Amino acid sequence: MDPESLRTITTSAITALSTLAGAAIVAYFGYRTQKHTRKTDDLERQVGEQKKDLKRAYRQVSSYYQLEEKYSEQIASMTGQAQRTVKSQFRDAVQEEGFDRPKWTTLECEKAISDSELGQPRTQERAR
DSSP: OOHHHHHHHHHHHHHHHHHHHHHHHHHHHHHHHHHHHHHHHHHHHHHHHHHHHHHHHHHHHHHHHHHHHHHHHHHHHHHOOOHHHHHHHHHHHHHHTTSOOOOOOHHHHHHHHHHHHHTOOOOSOOOO
16 A cells, blocks of 8 residues: 555544544534523423412412401401501511511512512512
């Protein structure tokens, strides 16, 4: 075999190996990208479901606040106390039982829902 033929065979072999290595690298990164895309899609779906659950929770808090308004108004009319006093007494009792003192209002819940629909984080500042 002459040197020119040997050089051609060697160059062809190197080119073939480089092509195979390149294809393997592209396939590997394509697989990883697809895998991460699938994980990202799953996480986005989970975040969407959790946002819906959080909105429902905000609506529940708002509903309980409305319920508190109604029962405190009724109790205040029966006892002669101010409605705010009645609400404060019940909130104190809840806190004494080891629960958080209710502070949110319907307005705050509606703002939190609105913020979550806009994709903005909820601020610590409370609406009054």
